[in-house]
Amino acid sequence: MTATHAGRAVAVTAAACAAVLATALPSSAINSYNSSPAPERTEVGALVVQYDNDDDPGTPDRVRWVCSGTMIDADTFLTAAHCTTDWPKGTTFHVSLDQDVQGALDEAAAAHPGDPDAVAAAVAVPGTAHNHPGYPGPSSDTGDISVVEVSAEATASRWDFTPATLPNAGQLDALGPQGLKDLDYTVAGYGTQEAQREPGGHTHPGGGERLQAPLSYNALNKAWLRLSMIGAQDNGGACYGDSGGPNFARIDGERLLVGTTITGDAPCYATNVTYRLDAPGARAFLAPFVDLP
Ligand SMILES: [Ca+2]
Ligand SMILES: [Ca+2]
Known part of the structure:
Protein backbone atom coordinates (compact mmCIF):
# COMPACT_ATOMS: atom_id res chain seq x y z
CA MET A 1 0.00 0.00 0.00
CA THR A 2 1.48 3.29 -0.97
CA ALA A 3 -0.44 5.89 -2.83
CA THR A 4 -3.77 7.13 -1.65
CA HIS A 5 -6.26 6.71 -4.39
CA ALA A 6 -7.10 10.37 -4.43
CA GLY A 7 -5.32 11.85 -1.53
CA ARG A 8 -3.01 14.63 -0.77
CA ALA A 9 -0.15 13.04 1.07
CA VAL A 10 1.26 10.52 -1.32
CA ALA A 11 -1.00 12.41 -3.48
CA VAL A 12 -3.38 11.71 -5.77
CA THR A 13 -6.72 13.15 -6.12
CA ALA A 14 -7.63 13.49 -9.68
CA ALA A 15 -6.88 17.16 -9.02
CA ALA A 16 -3.30 16.29 -8.27
CA CYS A 17 -3.32 14.42 -11.56
CA ALA A 18 -4.27 17.58 -13.42
CA ALA A 19 -1.30 17.29 -15.70
CA VAL A 20 -2.30 13.77 -16.60
CA LEU A 21 -5.92 14.60 -17.26
CA ALA A 22 -5.00 17.67 -19.28
CA THR A 23 -3.33 15.39 -21.78
CA ALA A 24 -5.86 12.63 -21.32
CA LEU A 25 -6.43 9.94 -23.86
CA PRO A 26 -10.01 9.03 -24.73
CA SER A 27 -11.80 9.00 -21.44
CA SER A 28 -12.19 5.84 -19.43
CA ALA A 29 -12.14 5.01 -15.75
CA ILE A 30 -11.14 2.26 -13.35
CA ASN A 31 -8.41 0.03 -14.76
CA SER A 32 -8.54 -0.71 -18.45
CA TYR A 33 -8.40 -4.50 -18.00
CA ASN A 34 -11.59 -6.44 -17.22
CA SER A 35 -13.64 -3.25 -16.79
CA SER A 36 -16.94 -2.18 -18.28
CA PRO A 37 -19.18 0.89 -18.28
CA ALA A 38 -21.62 1.12 -15.36
CA PRO A 39 -24.62 3.10 -16.63
CA GLU A 40 -26.91 1.06 -14.35
CA ARG A 41 -25.06 2.08 -11.18
CA THR A 42 -26.95 5.36 -10.96
CA GLU A 43 -26.36 5.63 -7.20
CA VAL A 44 -22.63 6.00 -7.87
CA GLY A 45 -21.46 9.54 -8.53
CA ALA A 46 -18.50 11.86 -8.73
CA LEU A 47 -17.39 14.38 -6.15
CA VAL A 48 -17.09 17.70 -7.99
CA VAL A 49 -15.08 20.44 -6.29
CA GLN A 50 -14.95 24.17 -6.98
CA TYR A 51 -11.78 25.68 -5.58
CA ASP A 52 -9.21 28.45 -5.85
CA ASN A 53 -6.62 27.64 -8.47
CA ASP A 54 -5.25 31.02 -9.58
CA ASP A 55 -3.61 34.14 -8.15
CA ASP A 56 -6.93 35.59 -7.06
CA PRO A 57 -7.64 33.94 -3.71
CA GLY A 58 -11.17 33.94 -2.40
CA THR A 59 -12.72 33.40 -5.80
CA PRO A 60 -13.06 29.64 -6.39
CA ASP A 61 -12.33 29.62 -10.10
CA ARG A 62 -11.74 25.96 -10.94
CA VAL A 63 -14.34 23.17 -11.19
CA ARG A 64 -13.35 19.51 -11.59
CA TRP A 65 -14.27 16.03 -10.46
CA VAL A 66 -11.78 14.64 -7.93
CA CYS A 67 -13.18 11.47 -6.37
CA SER A 68 -16.03 9.00 -6.48
CA GLY A 69 -18.82 8.18 -4.05
CA THR A 70 -22.23 6.63 -3.52
CA MET A 71 -25.69 7.82 -2.51
CA ILE A 72 -26.58 5.86 0.65
CA ASP A 73 -29.95 7.51 1.13
CA THR A 79 -17.05 9.37 0.00
CA ALA A 80 -13.56 9.50 1.61
CA ALA A 81 -12.25 12.12 4.04
CA HIS A 82 -9.03 12.55 2.06
CA CYS A 83 -11.24 13.79 -0.80
CA THR A 84 -12.98 16.48 1.26
CA THR A 85 -10.16 17.83 3.46
CA ASP A 86 -7.18 20.17 2.91
CA TRP A 87 -8.81 22.30 0.23
CA PRO A 88 -8.25 26.08 0.01
CA LYS A 89 -10.60 28.39 1.89
CA GLY A 90 -13.86 28.97 0.04
CA THR A 91 -13.90 25.54 -1.65
CA THR A 92 -17.38 24.15 -2.32
CA PHE A 93 -18.41 20.51 -2.79
CA HIS A 94 -20.91 19.17 -5.30
CA VAL A 95 -22.24 15.77 -6.39
CA SER A 96 -22.95 14.55 -9.91
CA LEU A 97 -24.57 11.21 -10.72
CA ASP A 98 -23.94 11.59 -14.47
CA GLN A 99 -22.44 8.61 -16.29
CA ASP A 100 -19.95 10.87 -18.09
CA VAL A 101 -19.00 13.61 -15.64
CA GLN A 102 -15.92 14.72 -17.56
CA GLY A 103 -18.03 15.13 -20.69
CA ALA A 104 -20.61 17.14 -18.74
CA LEU A 105 -17.86 19.36 -17.31
CA ASP A 106 -16.36 19.95 -20.76
CA GLU A 107 -19.75 20.84 -22.16
CA ALA A 108 -20.56 23.18 -19.27
CA ALA A 109 -17.16 24.88 -19.51
CA ALA A 110 -17.79 25.58 -23.19
CA ALA A 111 -21.29 26.89 -22.48
CA HIS A 112 -20.26 29.06 -19.51
CA PRO A 113 -16.73 30.37 -20.14
CA GLY A 114 -15.28 32.18 -17.15
CA ASP A 115 -18.27 31.35 -14.95
CA PRO A 116 -17.27 28.52 -12.58
CA ASP A 117 -20.46 28.92 -10.50
CA ALA A 118 -22.53 28.21 -13.62
CA VAL A 119 -20.31 25.26 -14.59
CA ALA A 120 -20.72 23.66 -11.16
CA ALA A 121 -24.48 24.26 -11.19
CA ALA A 122 -24.77 22.77 -14.67
CA VAL A 123 -23.13 19.46 -13.80
CA ALA A 124 -23.83 18.87 -10.10
CA VAL A 125 -25.87 19.63 -7.01
CA PRO A 126 -24.21 21.51 -4.15
CA GLY A 127 -23.69 19.90 -0.76
CA THR A 128 -22.07 20.25 2.64
CA ALA A 129 -19.13 18.02 3.52
CA HIS A 130 -18.83 16.36 6.94
CA ASN A 131 -15.51 14.65 7.69
CA HIS A 132 -14.85 11.98 10.27
CA PRO A 133 -13.67 14.00 13.28
CA GLY A 134 -10.83 11.54 13.90
CA TYR A 135 -9.36 11.74 10.39
CA PRO A 136 -6.48 11.15 9.84
CA GLY A 137 -6.30 8.57 12.61
CA PRO A 138 -3.83 5.69 13.08
CA SER A 139 -3.27 3.28 10.19
CA SER A 140 -5.36 0.60 11.93
CA ASP A 141 -8.37 2.89 11.44
CA THR A 142 -7.65 6.20 9.73
CA GLY A 143 -11.26 7.37 9.83
CA ASP A 144 -10.94 8.11 6.11
CA ILE A 145 -14.67 8.56 5.56
CA SER A 146 -16.86 11.57 4.87
CA VAL A 147 -20.29 12.42 3.56
CA VAL A 148 -21.61 15.25 1.44
CA GLU A 149 -25.14 16.15 2.42
CA VAL A 150 -27.18 17.30 -0.59
CA SER A 151 -30.77 18.35 -1.11
CA ALA A 152 -32.88 15.22 -1.66
CA GLU A 153 -35.27 17.23 -3.79
CA ALA A 154 -32.58 18.78 -6.01
CA THR A 155 -30.86 15.43 -6.47
CA ALA A 156 -34.04 13.47 -7.25
CA SER A 157 -35.13 16.12 -9.73
CA ARG A 158 -31.97 15.50 -11.80
CA TRP A 159 -31.21 11.80 -11.41
CA ASP A 160 -33.20 8.64 -10.91
CA PHE A 161 -31.35 6.39 -8.46
CA THR A 162 -31.86 3.81 -5.73
CA PRO A 163 -29.51 4.40 -2.77
CA ALA A 164 -26.99 1.65 -2.03
CA THR A 165 -27.63 -0.76 0.83
CA LEU A 166 -25.14 -0.79 3.70
CA PRO A 167 -24.12 -3.98 5.54
CA ASN A 168 -25.14 -4.98 9.04
CA ALA A 169 -22.72 -4.45 11.92
CA GLY A 170 -19.87 -6.94 11.67
CA GLN A 171 -21.38 -8.67 8.66
CA LEU A 172 -17.98 -9.32 7.03
CA ASP A 173 -16.53 -10.77 10.25
CA ALA A 174 -19.48 -13.14 10.49
CA LEU A 175 -18.79 -14.57 7.03
CA GLY A 176 -15.32 -15.87 7.94
CA PRO A 177 -12.41 -16.23 5.47
CA GLN A 178 -14.03 -18.89 3.28
CA GLY A 179 -17.32 -17.02 3.17
CA LEU A 180 -15.49 -13.86 2.15
CA LYS A 181 -13.57 -15.74 -0.57
CA ASP A 182 -16.79 -17.09 -2.01
CA LEU A 183 -18.32 -13.62 -2.62
CA ASP A 184 -18.39 -11.70 -5.91
CA TYR A 185 -17.01 -8.18 -5.51
CA THR A 186 -17.40 -5.20 -7.83
CA VAL A 187 -15.68 -1.82 -7.63
CA ALA A 188 -17.15 1.23 -9.36
CA GLY A 189 -15.94 4.77 -9.87
CA TYR A 190 -14.72 7.53 -12.15
CA GLY A 191 -10.97 7.07 -11.66
CA THR A 192 -8.10 6.85 -14.06
CA GLN A 193 -6.50 3.75 -15.55
CA GLU A 194 -3.54 1.79 -14.24
CA ALA A 195 -0.05 3.14 -14.88
CA GLN A 196 1.15 3.42 -18.46
CA ARG A 197 4.89 3.46 -18.86
CA GLU A 198 5.87 6.47 -20.90
CA PRO A 199 9.04 8.49 -21.38
CA GLY A 200 9.36 10.54 -18.19
CA GLY A 201 7.57 8.01 -16.01
CA HIS A 202 4.15 6.61 -15.29
CA THR A 203 0.96 8.30 -16.32
CA HIS A 204 -2.62 7.39 -15.48
CA PRO A 205 -4.81 8.22 -18.48
CA GLY A 206 -8.58 8.40 -18.59
CA GLY A 207 -11.10 9.06 -15.85
CA GLY A 208 -14.33 10.99 -15.48
CA GLU A 209 -16.65 8.26 -16.66
CA ARG A 210 -18.44 5.70 -14.46
CA LEU A 211 -16.97 2.21 -14.90
CA GLN A 212 -16.99 -0.99 -12.89
CA ALA A 213 -14.74 -4.03 -12.53
CA PRO A 214 -14.75 -7.36 -10.69
CA LEU A 215 -12.45 -7.96 -7.72
CA SER A 216 -11.71 -10.92 -5.47
CA TYR A 217 -11.09 -11.30 -1.76
CA ASN A 218 -7.64 -10.73 -0.33
CA ALA A 219 -7.79 -9.96 3.41
CA LEU A 220 -9.91 -8.52 6.21
CA ASN A 221 -8.57 -6.31 9.02
CA LYS A 222 -10.23 -4.25 11.74
CA ALA A 223 -11.10 -1.32 9.48
CA TRP A 224 -10.00 -2.57 6.06
CA LEU A 225 -11.20 -4.99 3.41
CA ARG A 226 -8.42 -5.71 0.91
CA LEU A 227 -9.51 -6.82 -2.55
CA SER A 228 -7.35 -8.24 -5.33
CA MET A 229 -7.06 -6.38 -8.64
CA ILE A 230 -4.73 -8.92 -10.28
CA GLY A 231 -5.66 -9.05 -13.96
CA ALA A 232 -4.47 -12.66 -14.36
CA GLN A 233 -7.18 -13.64 -11.82
CA ASP A 234 -9.79 -11.99 -14.09
CA ASN A 235 -10.00 -8.98 -11.78
CA GLY A 236 -10.07 -5.32 -12.71
CA GLY A 237 -9.39 -2.58 -10.23
CA ALA A 238 -9.49 0.93 -8.89
CA CYS A 239 -7.06 3.77 -9.43
CA TYR A 240 -6.68 7.52 -8.86
CA GLY A 241 -10.05 9.27 -8.63
CA ASP A 242 -11.86 6.10 -7.58
CA SER A 243 -11.33 7.06 -3.94
CA GLY A 244 -14.51 7.23 -1.93
CA GLY A 245 -16.28 5.05 -4.48
CA PRO A 246 -18.11 1.83 -3.71
CA ASN A 247 -16.97 -1.77 -3.46
CA PHE A 248 -20.01 -3.99 -3.61
CA ALA A 249 -20.38 -7.61 -2.55
CA ARG A 250 -23.31 -9.84 -3.37
CA ILE A 251 -24.38 -11.48 -0.11
CA ASP A 252 -27.40 -13.81 -0.04
CA GLY A 253 -28.46 -12.37 -3.38
CA GLU A 254 -28.32 -8.78 -2.19
CA ARG A 255 -25.87 -6.15 -3.45
CA LEU A 256 -24.27 -4.55 -0.39
CA LEU A 257 -21.89 -1.59 -0.26
CA VAL A 258 -19.22 -3.21 1.91
CA GLY A 259 -16.27 -0.82 1.54
CA THR A 260 -15.13 2.49 0.05
CA THR A 261 -12.00 2.69 -2.10
CA ILE A 262 -9.21 4.41 -0.17
CA THR A 263 -5.78 3.36 -1.33
CA GLY A 264 -3.71 0.64 -3.00
CA ASP A 265 -0.46 0.01 -4.80
CA ALA A 266 0.83 3.08 -6.66
CA PRO A 267 0.59 1.74 -10.23
CA CYS A 268 -2.90 0.26 -9.53
CA TYR A 269 -2.23 -3.37 -10.48
CA ALA A 270 -2.45 -5.35 -7.25
CA THR A 271 -4.70 -4.43 -4.32
CA ASN A 272 -7.65 -2.17 -3.58
CA VAL A 273 -7.70 -1.21 0.09
CA THR A 274 -11.25 -0.33 1.10
CA TYR A 275 -12.68 1.16 4.30
CA ARG A 276 -15.12 -1.27 5.87
CA LEU A 277 -18.66 -0.02 6.27
CA ASP A 278 -19.73 -2.82 8.63
CA ALA A 279 -17.05 -1.86 11.19
CA PRO A 280 -17.70 0.24 14.32
CA GLY A 281 -15.73 3.32 13.18
CA ALA A 282 -17.64 3.76 9.94
CA ARG A 283 -21.00 3.01 11.53
CA ALA A 284 -20.52 5.48 14.39
CA PHE A 285 -19.62 8.18 11.88
CA LEU A 286 -22.55 7.41 9.56
CA ALA A 287 -25.23 7.05 12.24
CA PRO A 288 -26.30 10.74 12.27
CA PHE A 289 -26.67 10.80 8.48
CA VAL A 290 -28.43 7.54 7.54
CA ASP A 291 -30.63 4.86 9.06
CA LEU A 292 -28.14 2.03 9.58
CA PRO A 293 -29.28 -1.57 9.04
CA1 LIG B 1 -9.45 32.36 -7.57
CA1 LIG C 1 -29.35 11.21 5.03
Whole structure:
Protein backbone atom coordinates (compact mmCIF):
# COMPACT_ATOMS: atom_id res chain seq x y z
CA MET A 1 0.00 0.00 0.00
CA THR A 2 1.48 3.29 -0.97
CA ALA A 3 -0.44 5.89 -2.83
CA THR A 4 -3.77 7.13 -1.65
CA HIS A 5 -6.26 6.71 -4.39
CA ALA A 6 -7.10 10.37 -4.43
CA GLY A 7 -5.32 11.85 -1.53
CA ARG A 8 -3.01 14.63 -0.77
CA ALA A 9 -0.15 13.04 1.07
CA VAL A 10 1.26 10.52 -1.32
CA ALA A 11 -1.00 12.41 -3.48
CA VAL A 12 -3.38 11.71 -5.77
CA THR A 13 -6.72 13.15 -6.12
CA ALA A 14 -7.63 13.49 -9.68
CA ALA A 15 -6.88 17.16 -9.02
CA ALA A 16 -3.30 16.29 -8.27
CA CYS A 17 -3.32 14.42 -11.56
CA ALA A 18 -4.27 17.58 -13.42
CA ALA A 19 -1.30 17.29 -15.70
CA VAL A 20 -2.30 13.77 -16.60
CA LEU A 21 -5.92 14.60 -17.26
CA ALA A 22 -5.00 17.67 -19.28
CA THR A 23 -3.33 15.39 -21.78
CA ALA A 24 -5.86 12.63 -21.32
CA LEU A 25 -6.43 9.94 -23.86
CA PRO A 26 -10.01 9.03 -24.73
CA SER A 27 -11.80 9.00 -21.44
CA SER A 28 -12.19 5.84 -19.43
CA ALA A 29 -12.14 5.01 -15.75
CA ILE A 30 -11.14 2.26 -13.35
CA ASN A 31 -8.41 0.03 -14.76
CA SER A 32 -8.54 -0.71 -18.45
CA TYR A 33 -8.40 -4.50 -18.00
CA ASN A 34 -11.59 -6.44 -17.22
CA SER A 35 -13.64 -3.25 -16.79
CA SER A 36 -16.94 -2.18 -18.28
CA PRO A 37 -19.18 0.89 -18.28
CA ALA A 38 -21.62 1.12 -15.36
CA PRO A 39 -24.62 3.10 -16.63
CA GLU A 40 -26.91 1.06 -14.35
CA ARG A 41 -25.06 2.08 -11.18
CA THR A 42 -26.95 5.36 -10.96
CA GLU A 43 -26.36 5.63 -7.20
CA VAL A 44 -22.63 6.00 -7.87
CA GLY A 45 -21.46 9.54 -8.53
CA ALA A 46 -18.50 11.86 -8.73
CA LEU A 47 -17.39 14.38 -6.15
CA VAL A 48 -17.09 17.70 -7.99
CA VAL A 49 -15.08 20.44 -6.29
CA GLN A 50 -14.95 24.17 -6.98
CA TYR A 51 -11.78 25.68 -5.58
CA ASP A 52 -9.21 28.45 -5.85
CA ASN A 53 -6.62 27.64 -8.47
CA ASP A 54 -5.25 31.02 -9.58
CA ASP A 55 -3.61 34.14 -8.15
CA ASP A 56 -6.93 35.59 -7.06
CA PRO A 57 -7.64 33.94 -3.71
CA GLY A 58 -11.17 33.94 -2.40
CA THR A 59 -12.72 33.40 -5.80
CA PRO A 60 -13.06 29.64 -6.39
CA ASP A 61 -12.33 29.62 -10.10
CA ARG A 62 -11.74 25.96 -10.94
CA VAL A 63 -14.34 23.17 -11.19
CA ARG A 64 -13.35 19.51 -11.59
CA TRP A 65 -14.27 16.03 -10.46
CA VAL A 66 -11.78 14.64 -7.93
CA CYS A 67 -13.18 11.47 -6.37
CA SER A 68 -16.03 9.00 -6.48
CA GLY A 69 -18.82 8.18 -4.05
CA THR A 70 -22.23 6.63 -3.52
CA MET A 71 -25.69 7.82 -2.51
CA ILE A 72 -26.58 5.86 0.65
CA ASP A 73 -29.95 7.51 1.13
CA ALA A 74 -31.92 10.28 -0.56
CA ASP A 75 -29.62 13.09 0.62
CA THR A 76 -26.32 11.51 1.72
CA PHE A 77 -23.34 10.96 -0.61
CA LEU A 78 -20.67 8.74 0.94
CA THR A 79 -17.05 9.37 0.00
CA ALA A 80 -13.56 9.50 1.61
CA ALA A 81 -12.25 12.12 4.04
CA HIS A 82 -9.03 12.55 2.06
CA CYS A 83 -11.24 13.79 -0.80
CA THR A 84 -12.98 16.48 1.26
CA THR A 85 -10.16 17.83 3.46
CA ASP A 86 -7.18 20.17 2.91
CA TRP A 87 -8.81 22.30 0.23
CA PRO A 88 -8.25 26.08 0.01
CA LYS A 89 -10.60 28.39 1.89
CA GLY A 90 -13.86 28.97 0.04
CA THR A 91 -13.90 25.54 -1.65
CA THR A 92 -17.38 24.15 -2.32
CA PHE A 93 -18.41 20.51 -2.79
CA HIS A 94 -20.91 19.17 -5.30
CA VAL A 95 -22.24 15.77 -6.39
CA SER A 96 -22.95 14.55 -9.91
CA LEU A 97 -24.57 11.21 -10.72
CA ASP A 98 -23.94 11.59 -14.47
CA GLN A 99 -22.44 8.61 -16.29
CA ASP A 100 -19.95 10.87 -18.09
CA VAL A 101 -19.00 13.61 -15.64
CA GLN A 102 -15.92 14.72 -17.56
CA GLY A 103 -18.03 15.13 -20.69
CA ALA A 104 -20.61 17.14 -18.74
CA LEU A 105 -17.86 19.36 -17.31
CA ASP A 106 -16.36 19.95 -20.76
CA GLU A 107 -19.75 20.84 -22.16
CA ALA A 108 -20.56 23.18 -19.27
CA ALA A 109 -17.16 24.88 -19.51
CA ALA A 110 -17.79 25.58 -23.19
CA ALA A 111 -21.29 26.89 -22.48
CA HIS A 112 -20.26 29.06 -19.51
CA PRO A 113 -16.73 30.37 -20.14
CA GLY A 114 -15.28 32.18 -17.15
CA ASP A 115 -18.27 31.35 -14.95
CA PRO A 116 -17.27 28.52 -12.58
CA ASP A 117 -20.46 28.92 -10.50
CA ALA A 118 -22.53 28.21 -13.62
CA VAL A 119 -20.31 25.26 -14.59
CA ALA A 120 -20.72 23.66 -11.16
CA ALA A 121 -24.48 24.26 -11.19
CA ALA A 122 -24.77 22.77 -14.67
CA VAL A 123 -23.13 19.46 -13.80
CA ALA A 124 -23.83 18.87 -10.10
CA VAL A 125 -25.87 19.63 -7.01
CA PRO A 126 -24.21 21.51 -4.15
CA GLY A 127 -23.69 19.90 -0.76
CA THR A 128 -22.07 20.25 2.64
CA ALA A 129 -19.13 18.02 3.52
CA HIS A 130 -18.83 16.36 6.94
CA ASN A 131 -15.51 14.65 7.69
CA HIS A 132 -14.85 11.98 10.27
CA PRO A 133 -13.67 14.00 13.28
CA GLY A 134 -10.83 11.54 13.90
CA TYR A 135 -9.36 11.74 10.39
CA PRO A 136 -6.48 11.15 9.84
CA GLY A 137 -6.30 8.57 12.61
CA PRO A 138 -3.83 5.69 13.08
CA SER A 139 -3.27 3.28 10.19
CA SER A 140 -5.36 0.60 11.93
CA ASP A 141 -8.37 2.89 11.44
CA THR A 142 -7.65 6.20 9.73
CA GLY A 143 -11.26 7.37 9.83
CA ASP A 144 -10.94 8.11 6.11
CA ILE A 145 -14.67 8.56 5.56
CA SER A 146 -16.86 11.57 4.87
CA VAL A 147 -20.29 12.42 3.56
CA VAL A 148 -21.61 15.25 1.44
CA GLU A 149 -25.14 16.15 2.42
CA VAL A 150 -27.18 17.30 -0.59
CA SER A 151 -30.77 18.35 -1.11
CA ALA A 152 -32.88 15.22 -1.66
CA GLU A 153 -35.27 17.23 -3.79
CA ALA A 154 -32.58 18.78 -6.01
CA THR A 155 -30.86 15.43 -6.47
CA ALA A 156 -34.04 13.47 -7.25
CA SER A 157 -35.13 16.12 -9.73
CA ARG A 158 -31.97 15.50 -11.80
CA TRP A 159 -31.21 11.80 -11.41
CA ASP A 160 -33.20 8.64 -10.91
CA PHE A 161 -31.35 6.39 -8.46
CA THR A 162 -31.86 3.81 -5.73
CA PRO A 163 -29.51 4.40 -2.77
CA ALA A 164 -26.99 1.65 -2.03
CA THR A 165 -27.63 -0.76 0.83
CA LEU A 166 -25.14 -0.79 3.70
CA PRO A 167 -24.12 -3.98 5.54
CA ASN A 168 -25.14 -4.98 9.04
CA ALA A 169 -22.72 -4.45 11.92
CA GLY A 170 -19.87 -6.94 11.67
CA GLN A 171 -21.38 -8.67 8.66
CA LEU A 172 -17.98 -9.32 7.03
CA ASP A 173 -16.53 -10.77 10.25
CA ALA A 174 -19.48 -13.14 10.49
CA LEU A 175 -18.79 -14.57 7.03
CA GLY A 176 -15.32 -15.87 7.94
CA PRO A 177 -12.41 -16.23 5.47
CA GLN A 178 -14.03 -18.89 3.28
CA GLY A 179 -17.32 -17.02 3.17
CA LEU A 180 -15.49 -13.86 2.15
CA LYS A 181 -13.57 -15.74 -0.57
CA ASP A 182 -16.79 -17.09 -2.01
CA LEU A 183 -18.32 -13.62 -2.62
CA ASP A 184 -18.39 -11.70 -5.91
CA TYR A 185 -17.01 -8.18 -5.51
CA THR A 186 -17.40 -5.20 -7.83
CA VAL A 187 -15.68 -1.82 -7.63
CA ALA A 188 -17.15 1.23 -9.36
CA GLY A 189 -15.94 4.77 -9.87
CA TYR A 190 -14.72 7.53 -12.15
CA GLY A 191 -10.97 7.07 -11.66
CA THR A 192 -8.10 6.85 -14.06
CA GLN A 193 -6.50 3.75 -15.55
CA GLU A 194 -3.54 1.79 -14.24
CA ALA A 195 -0.05 3.14 -14.88
CA GLN A 196 1.15 3.42 -18.46
CA ARG A 197 4.89 3.46 -18.86
CA GLU A 198 5.87 6.47 -20.90
CA PRO A 199 9.04 8.49 -21.38
CA GLY A 200 9.36 10.54 -18.19
CA GLY A 201 7.57 8.01 -16.01
CA HIS A 202 4.15 6.61 -15.29
CA THR A 203 0.96 8.30 -16.32
CA HIS A 204 -2.62 7.39 -15.48
CA PRO A 205 -4.81 8.22 -18.48
CA GLY A 206 -8.58 8.40 -18.59
CA GLY A 207 -11.10 9.06 -15.85
CA GLY A 208 -14.33 10.99 -15.48
CA GLU A 209 -16.65 8.26 -16.66
CA ARG A 210 -18.44 5.70 -14.46
CA LEU A 211 -16.97 2.21 -14.90
CA GLN A 212 -16.99 -0.99 -12.89
CA ALA A 213 -14.74 -4.03 -12.53
CA PRO A 214 -14.75 -7.36 -10.69
CA LEU A 215 -12.45 -7.96 -7.72
CA SER A 216 -11.71 -10.92 -5.47
CA TYR A 217 -11.09 -11.30 -1.76
CA ASN A 218 -7.64 -10.73 -0.33
CA ALA A 219 -7.79 -9.96 3.41
CA LEU A 220 -9.91 -8.52 6.21
CA ASN A 221 -8.57 -6.31 9.02
CA LYS A 222 -10.23 -4.25 11.74
CA ALA A 223 -11.10 -1.32 9.48
CA TRP A 224 -10.00 -2.57 6.06
CA LEU A 225 -11.20 -4.99 3.41
CA ARG A 226 -8.42 -5.71 0.91
CA LEU A 227 -9.51 -6.82 -2.55
CA SER A 228 -7.35 -8.24 -5.33
CA MET A 229 -7.06 -6.38 -8.64
CA ILE A 230 -4.73 -8.92 -10.28
CA GLY A 231 -5.66 -9.05 -13.96
CA ALA A 232 -4.47 -12.66 -14.36
CA GLN A 233 -7.18 -13.64 -11.82
CA ASP A 234 -9.79 -11.99 -14.09
CA ASN A 235 -10.00 -8.98 -11.78
CA GLY A 236 -10.07 -5.32 -12.71
CA GLY A 237 -9.39 -2.58 -10.23
CA ALA A 238 -9.49 0.93 -8.89
CA CYS A 239 -7.06 3.77 -9.43
CA TYR A 240 -6.68 7.52 -8.86
CA GLY A 241 -10.05 9.27 -8.63
CA ASP A 242 -11.86 6.10 -7.58
CA SER A 243 -11.33 7.06 -3.94
CA GLY A 244 -14.51 7.23 -1.93
CA GLY A 245 -16.28 5.05 -4.48
CA PRO A 246 -18.11 1.83 -3.71
CA ASN A 247 -16.97 -1.77 -3.46
CA PHE A 248 -20.01 -3.99 -3.61
CA ALA A 249 -20.38 -7.61 -2.55
CA ARG A 250 -23.31 -9.84 -3.37
CA ILE A 251 -24.38 -11.48 -0.11
CA ASP A 252 -27.40 -13.81 -0.04
CA GLY A 253 -28.46 -12.37 -3.38
CA GLU A 254 -28.32 -8.78 -2.19
CA ARG A 255 -25.87 -6.15 -3.45
CA LEU A 256 -24.27 -4.55 -0.39
CA LEU A 257 -21.89 -1.59 -0.26
CA VAL A 258 -19.22 -3.21 1.91
CA GLY A 259 -16.27 -0.82 1.54
CA THR A 260 -15.13 2.49 0.05
CA THR A 261 -12.00 2.69 -2.10
CA ILE A 262 -9.21 4.41 -0.17
CA THR A 263 -5.78 3.36 -1.33
CA GLY A 264 -3.71 0.64 -3.00
CA ASP A 265 -0.46 0.01 -4.80
CA ALA A 266 0.83 3.08 -6.66
CA PRO A 267 0.59 1.74 -10.23
CA CYS A 268 -2.90 0.26 -9.53
CA TYR A 269 -2.23 -3.37 -10.48
CA ALA A 270 -2.45 -5.35 -7.25
CA THR A 271 -4.70 -4.43 -4.32
CA ASN A 272 -7.65 -2.17 -3.58
CA VAL A 273 -7.70 -1.21 0.09
CA THR A 274 -11.25 -0.33 1.10
CA TYR A 275 -12.68 1.16 4.30
CA ARG A 276 -15.12 -1.27 5.87
CA LEU A 277 -18.66 -0.02 6.27
CA ASP A 278 -19.73 -2.82 8.63
CA ALA A 279 -17.05 -1.86 11.19
CA PRO A 280 -17.70 0.24 14.32
CA GLY A 281 -15.73 3.32 13.18
CA ALA A 282 -17.64 3.76 9.94
CA ARG A 283 -21.00 3.01 11.53
CA ALA A 284 -20.52 5.48 14.39
CA PHE A 285 -19.62 8.18 11.88
CA LEU A 286 -22.55 7.41 9.56
CA ALA A 287 -25.23 7.05 12.24
CA PRO A 288 -26.30 10.74 12.27
CA PHE A 289 -26.67 10.80 8.48
CA VAL A 290 -28.43 7.54 7.54
CA ASP A 291 -30.63 4.86 9.06
CA LEU A 292 -28.14 2.03 9.58
CA PRO A 293 -29.28 -1.57 9.04
CA1 LIG B 1 -9.45 32.36 -7.57
CA1 LIG C 1 -29.35 11.21 5.03
